Amino acid sequence: MDLSDKLAILADSAKFDAACTSSGSNRPGRPDGVGSTVGAGICHSFASDGRCISLLKVLFSNACVYDCRYCANRRGADGPRAAFTPEELAELTIAFYRRNYIEGLFLSSAVARSPDYTMERMIGALAILRGKYRFNGYIHAKAIPGASPEAVRALGMLADRLSVNIELPSEASLNRLAPDKTRAGILEPMSQIMKGSEQSYLESKALALSRVQPSAAPRGFAPAGQSTQMIIGATPETDRAIMRLASGLYRKYRLRRVFYSAYIPVSDDSALPALDSPPPLLREHRLYQADFLLRFYGFDAEEILPEDSPSLNAYLDPKCSWALRNPERFPVDVNRAPLSDLLRVPGIGPKSAERVMTARRQTRLTIDDLRRIGVVLKRARFFIEAADTAQGPRVSREDAVRALLDPNAGRFGFEQLSMFDSMDRGRRLPGAGDAPTLRDAVEEAVACITSTL
């Protein structure tokens, strides 16, 4: 098989992995090698699905001995199989990197023969890349569940980021759909990576204090930490269960990112959504929004999804949804409120909150001032008080709710609304089956949400 066909097969098999970020590692170039890493990460292109392409994302091999039912590479599936040789993959990575196509390599693999054998092949490829080609760019490698601690250690010494996929949001689902995998086989490497990465972080700090040039210092073990991914919509877990799990993972394993991947049916299996069901993209989008609230806005999972509303709202982004449930927290006075309260206002992000904090030192901010410093007022205006808000016209609750609805809800397609179990204080929000058109559904949702205020 020629390299081009191999590349196509192994990229196609890797494309469902959501992680493509090249962030978390900041390493200057070195005179004897090629490459550097940039803390914030760099996107080199955007694929036809709008996702960032930062890394050459491929599997080492797609011929799996495991039989996870949600996976196109499982033992029982048909389709072409291929594997790189370590030399081939290293050479390809360098050729792409020098032309600035990519920021580095994202290497995962199906379980070829055994977890440790697979790890050995991956380690081989990375060792050529780091050794023979003196590659100093970004590498994200996936540890194979069930691999030995020695193999995980060796892979981590070559990678910037090393991670393990949690795959499904609960152990019950994992047992049911991935018979060869165990929860422990996933969590053990995760905790090993956390400890190793922490240790190498401390060592690099110590080196910095002793003034060793960063390019002369060893890379250490997975300096960019770890991330994980779970599949959404293949199994029955609620959004609340998913966010609680994510927040636990952030806390317990210090993950940099949790990725959510809308399930795209790969086989006709009664345990899984039917082949013609579309991936729940709007739901995935809402989960990412909720995840942002966890990471950058100081929310916790319980606030975003309290016990009595286990599903995210199809029509509202999670922050708006929270704000409407907590009217006593508003209005927030933009001229006085602490940063943490500004961050709770729908439509105000970390950057605009910072700008508000700076600008208000010089003047009492009016609505126009806010607009000029780049605060988007479409939603924020219902939740804030500025120097001149008292004179503004009063809007009806219904109009306010209409302005707060997320215009993206419709853009994802009418059908997507039905993939939620959206309840608003006990009232069910309409989905595709409940209203003849999207407009009707939106009007019904407005009425429904307004009535709960």
Place this chain on the structure above:
Amino acid sequence: MHNLNAVTANVSYRYDGSLAGFYCCVFDSYARKEIPAAISSDEDDNGQIPLAPERWVLINPGQALRVRDGLAIKGTLRARDLLEHVFLSCMERRETALLAFARTVFAEGSRVLERLADPLVARLLKAEKGLLGEAHLLTGFVRFTQTEAGLVSIIGPKNFVLPLIAPHFADRLGGEAFLIYDKTHGAALVHEPGKPWTVARMEPPREQPTDDETRVQALWRRFYKTIGIAERENPVCRRSHMPMRYWPYMTEMKEFYPGYNGS
């Protein structure tokens, strides 16, 4: 040097387009206690008849340095960075705005930077954001072609980003000879291993690709087409992250650009 009594004068300054030249315009404006009706350079010569009689501003390195140091002392390094960034940006009539900004910094110090809602400051910050945004995008979107002479890239940015992206590429590809040609501004970033990079006006590069180049480019195009998920197709999202004006310069995107003719 500050002088609040300057009046708008019926004169248009003309300078060589360099940063030092612009600083000399600022110096002259103080020396002559006047604010020119316009400032223009060879760079933006578009055959238009000037608004006011032109006066050439000659470069005097000592004067330029005095203004430059003064900005950092009276204001802050951040104020000077903002000015020098906007100078590279594609903002319309940026020199006039930057002269007004420099005068405000000299008059009031760095507090001006906190006035984010001030129309002039807001305009400058927006122009700077556009420049830095484009520079960041291009650290990713630059595509090199392997030639016998080294790696060669052509870009067509709105802002003059070469000086901003130069340190990134020189650091990353320290051992490589490379050239990035900016078609919009007719200038190139040139790097040779072991030497400092330079940015200068230049003719377009004519180096031919090596024999292996077609094969590598085809591999990349194949990867690009494979990695998108058909069930999630989203052209609007792709265009908003990667505006179409970058496509003609990108190996994998050329063929999707309207009017592409296969070359």
